[in-house]
Amino acid sequence: MTTGLALLGLSSGVAWAQGPVAGTLTDARTGQPLPGATVLLDGTPSGATDAAGGFSLPAVPAGSHELRITFVGYEPFAQTLQGQAGAQRLAARLQPGGVLTGDALVTAQRASDRTATAYTNLGKQELAKRNFGQDLPYLLDQTPSVVVTSDAGAGVGYTDIRIRGTSNTGINMTVNGIPLNDAESHGSFLVNLPDLASSISSLQVQRGVGTSQNGGAAFGASLNISTLDNRREAYGETSNSFGSFNTWKNTVQFGTGLLGQHFMVDGRLSRINTDGYMNRAASDLKSYYLAAGYQAKNTLVKFITFSGREKSYQAWNGVPEPGITGDAALLQQFIDNGELSPDDADRLRREGRRYSSYTYDNQTDNYQQNHYQLHLSQGLGDDWSLGAALHLTRGLGYYESFRANRKLANYQLPNITLGDTTIKRTDLIDRKYLDNYFYGGTFALNYQPKSNDRLQATVGGAWNRFINDHYGEVIWARFASTGNIRHRYYFxxxxxxxxxxxxxxxxxxxxxxxxxxxxxLRHIEYNIDGLEDDQNDVRTRARYTFFNPKAGATFALSEGQQLYASFAVGQREPVRSDFTDRPAGDQGAKAERLHDLEAGYRLRQADVNLLGPGGSVSFEANYFYMNYRNQLVATGQLNDVGTALRTNAPRSYRTGLELTGAAAALQNRLSLSSTLTLSRNRILDYRAVTYDADYNPITAAEARTTTISYSPSVVSAHTLEAQPLAAVPGLRAALLYKTVSRQYLDNSTSQDRRIQPYQVLDFRLRYTIRPAFMKEIELGLLVNNVLDRRYAANGYTYGYPGADGRPQTFNWYFPQATRNFLVSVGAKL
Structure with missing residues (x-):
């Protein structure tokens, strides 16, 4: 198999000055652009192809250089390139095939222009230029329909992502085709895998139901992550950041390249520490990644292990509303109702929006998660390939809390009698543990006949099992009764x-x-036995079988222009808290069902004249209508570990328009990308329930149409990036602007229970030099919230009638950091 390349206007003579090189990359058989491919100059990553398959090298020095382009599932390309004074243009066409990359499982689950769904691809270079140490959700903040938030306020520690208003419990996440979502909560806790972004070779965000995935169903989006890139040359890299709130990130990566044409080893060590923007919200995060593989022409075997360990001070309680607004009357209402003690209220007045409700010095969450994956990619003749994997995830950890004035009986401890005195309550410290194993296997058999590129087919599946022990222990008590140290009070x-x-x-x-x-076709069996921390029996027996069909069509208007439409059915089982934390009188959670209609128009044009030759333009308009039955929507309340409580809404929908555009001009020295989502998110015939102080339902409001909680109607993101000095090609500056409209904390559409709209401007600067003694040195600066806005991106609420019978509302918010910075230094050997 050979790789075709048409060079346009290349000089074969020896050049005496440097000049730019730009081009496009397409599939040699279909002519489709190949976005996200890695472009290397002299073995150094020099960017990635954009959505239209375009790429550019701003300045190629005089002399002979090796240009190399690699893309998953295609023959690699290598070509000698001569630097010259004038601009050079080329068109590269890659043939499918070559040595297997190991991505057979990943590509089997990814969307393409043929699958008629809405998606965004991000390559390693695109992620790297955004990575200063913040968690992965913050690196995706500029993608369509995304809203991110951080408990500690600065993007490190516990972070969350919503897409189209759906939290990460409705976002299917996979790493190399292996489910990452917790099998019980459906959440993906990326705090357990700090700096995972540094090991990602490519990433795809699918919006809506998307293609069939392993793991939990996608109810808002899918996040498909690959770390399976094979780098043929040896490398050593380090990346280090420092910034506000005593934030540090240190990363070291290495790889052997191909040894003896068959073996390879890659590794990474990372450490991230921060004090957090919020008071007492520090995080201490460590992780590693190690991969070892063997490859032949038609076979690749790869063992991957990665792990993360986190210790984070609990910041999941947020800040009471009067700490945000300074409203003294509202603060007194919190005090009178027992939501805040007088001492806590005094601290709130002093600390303001950075207030933490905890003062115990070890009020921390501690967890370690180890992942083990064994991948096989096998070519089966000219037309077939097989991807298969075995996996094991081991998770173990606890969070430790100081509890004041707790009833001994609630901890399965008898009261204490001292003479005529009976002690029924005590201060204590407890730990709540998780101890789990997740293991199984996946496979994907791909058919792509070389004699007929009109047909592509995949058959795949998976079997997974999750075993999880939940238990709590008392490690200290002021009055211990008959309990011993590590007294277990629930299991x-x-x-x-x-x-x-x-x-x-x-x-x-x-x-x-x-x-x-x-x-x-998906089948789930879920069993729970034992007591929860409130001593309630949480025995559960749940069985589900789901059939999820999908269909779509694409129509090419002309080269680079396409219409598409698809319809998909997604069904999903309730999560653990839907079974264990139901309010009194609730009949139990029902499975959700989603009918998702997507339709849109795509335009991708490379080599257009925008302020000169070598420009590119892309545009996509995507309409979606997501019609739900029994959607589980957030009530606005949290349980004692910060998990959102939810209830079934019999009928609801999300509909909207996603507009995405990008343009590159001046031979990629200037680029602008924008995305705008306009949506309507509604629950039909919703009956708001009022609870008393013990959370017992007492009234239900008249049915009406309301807005779904945490679902902004307008979300936009814009990035303007430029090479400000033509004489300094390694300097790139960018402005990143994000807007999110009003969100409601629950489903009442009450103006008293909302998150105010916000706009955030960030500034990024990167400067790359290539000295003679190493491949690359990069200096970076990221200034977040340049305009110093005071905003909150998340929150929760609860309320009940006051003494006068009128409803009282108590809101808590998660303020985000005011202006802050991160600087970075990176080196590639």
Missing amino acids: NDATKTDYNAYARATWQLLPKLGVYADVQ
Whole structure:
């Protein structure tokens, strides 16, 4: 198999000055652009192809250089390139095939222009220029329909992401085709894998139901992560950041390249520390990544292990509303109702929006998660390939809390009698543990006949089991009664088995018309036995079988222009807290069902004249209508570990328009990308329930149409990036602007329970030099919240009637950091 390359206007003579090189990358058989491919000059990553397949090298020095382009599932390309004074243009066409990359499982689950769904691809270089040490959600902040938040306020520690108003419990996340979501909570706790972004080779965000995935169903989006890139040359890299709130990030990466044409080893060590923007919200995060592989022409075997350990001071309680507003009357209401003690109220007055409700010095969350993956990619003749993997995830940890004036009986301890005195309450410190194993296997069999590129098909599936022990221990008590140290006061265990099978095919029915079909069958068995921390029996027996069909079509208007439409069904089981934390009188959670319609228009044009030759333009307009039955929506309340409580809404929908555009001009020295989402998110016939002080339901309001909680109607993101000095090609500056409209904390659409709209401007500067003694040195600066806005990105609420019968509302918010900075220094050997 050979790689085709058409060079346009390249000089073969020896050049005497440096000049820019730009070009496009396409599939040699289909002509489709290949976004996210890695472009290397002299072995150094020098960018990635954009959405239109375009790439540029601002200045190639005089002399002979090696230009190399690699892309998953294609033959690599290598070509000698001569630097010259004038601009050079080239068009690269890659042939599928080559040595297997190991991405067979990943690509089997990824969307493409043939699958008629909305998606965004990000390559390693795109993620790297955003990575100053903040968690992965913050690196995705500029992608369509995304809203991010941080408990500690600065993007390190516990962070969260919502896409189209759906929290990460509705976002399917996989790493190399292996489910990352917790099997019980459906959440993906990326704090357990700090600096995962440094090991990511490519990432795809699918919005809506998307293609069939392993793991939990996607109810808002899918996040498909790959770390399986094979780098043929040896490398050593380090990246170090320092910034506000005593934030440090240190990362070291290395790789052997190909040894003896068959073996490779890659590794990473990372450490991130911060005091956090919020008071007493520090995080101490450590992680590693190690991969070892063997490859031949048609076989690749790769063992991957990665792990993260986190210790984070608990910041999941947020800040009471009067700490944000300074409203003295509201603060007194919090005090009178027992929401704040007088001492806490005094601290709130002093600390303001950076207030923490905890003062115990070890009020921390402690968790370690170890991942082990064994991957096989096997070519089966010219037309077939197989991807398979075995996996094991081991999680163990606890959070430690000081509890004041707790009833002994609630901890299975008898009262203490001293003479005529009976002691029924005590101060104590407890730990709540999780101890779990998640293991299983996945496979994907891909069919792509070389004699007929009109047809592509995949059959795949997975079997996974999750075993989790939940238990609590008292490690200290002022009055211990008969309890010993580490007295266990509750225990329950959960087992969840999940298996699925799917089949997918795309067929180019006519030269301009393609069709797509995808069916998935998924079965879940979920059992819980034992007592929860409130001493309630949480015995659960749940069985679900879901059939999820999907279909779509694409129509090519012309080269670079496409219309598409798809319809998909997604179904999902409730999460653990939906079973264990239901309010009194609730009949139990029901499974959710989603009908998702997506339709849109794509434009991708490279080599256009924008302030000169070598520009590129892309635009996409995507309409979505997501119609739910029994959608589990947040009530605005949290349980004692910060998990949102939810209730079924019988009928609800999300509909909207996502507009995304990008343009590059001046041979990529100037680029602008923007995304705007306009949406309507509604619950039909919603009946708001009022609770008393013991959270017992007492009234239900008249049914009406309301806005779904945490669902802004307008979200936009804009990035303007430039090479400000033509004589300094390694200097890039960027402005990043984010806007999020009003959100409601619950489903009442009450103006008293909302998150105010906000706008945030960030500034990024990177300067890359290539000295003679190493491949690259990069200096970076990130200034977050340049305009010093005081805003909150998340919160929760609860309320009940006061003494006069009128409703009282108590809101808590998660303020985000005011102006802050991070500086970085990176080196590549």
